[in-house]
Amino acid sequence: MKSNLELAESAVELVLPAIDNMFKQAKRKELHIVVINPTVKPWESDFESAILFQRSLGNPESWAVEFDKLARAKAKQAWKHSFSNIDIQSKHPTLLEEGDVLWSGSFVYGGIVVACSGVEPEFDMLASGLIAVAFEQLAVHEYHNDKLSEPMKTFR
Known part of the structure; x- marks a missing residue:
């Protein structure tokens, strides 16, 4: 199986391609992506x-x-509470601490946390959601292929 980083x-x-298309409607064509390792928990x-992966689109120097x-900051907030930060900010503001970011843009799907800003x-949340769902479904695909190739495999 591929690693979570892969x-x-x-x-x-x-x-x-979807993000590039989204940029046609957005105010900017800049984005920073943060993906959290789903196997690492806040108490560990x-x-x-x-942080598993980061990537900048556009020109960060400008x-x-x-x-x-x-x-x-969005990713940290979502990772800590296992909620997309829009849920924290709109439904559970008692979870907000001094210094927490007040912009939404993260997405939590199962154990996957992705956050974007730019x-x-x-649109930050849309990009985060697309990446999170794609990550999980690519993992599902890998898992199914692995089980088909080694049906008696007991452990990863």
Whole structure:
């Protein structure tokens, strides 16, 4: 089976055409993507060690805002609480702590946390959701192929 890093990279590549199309409607064509390792839990690790993959689209040197920093803050908030940060901000604001980001743009799908920053919050969340679902479904595909090739395999 492919590693989670390989699957995350493949998921981003898979959805890049959709993100490029999204850029046609967005105010900017800049995005920072953060994918958290779904096997690392907040009680087991510090946040920086939980980051599986990051990628910047556009030219980070010319960004007016540190979108990488914002994307990591969104990812950390979602990872810590296992909720997309729009849910934290709109339904569970008691979870907000001093210094927490107040922009949405993360997506939690099963154990996968993805956060993006660079475009409008709704587009950040859209990109995050596309990547998260693609990551999980590529993993499902790998799992099924692995089981077909080795039906008696007991452990990963």
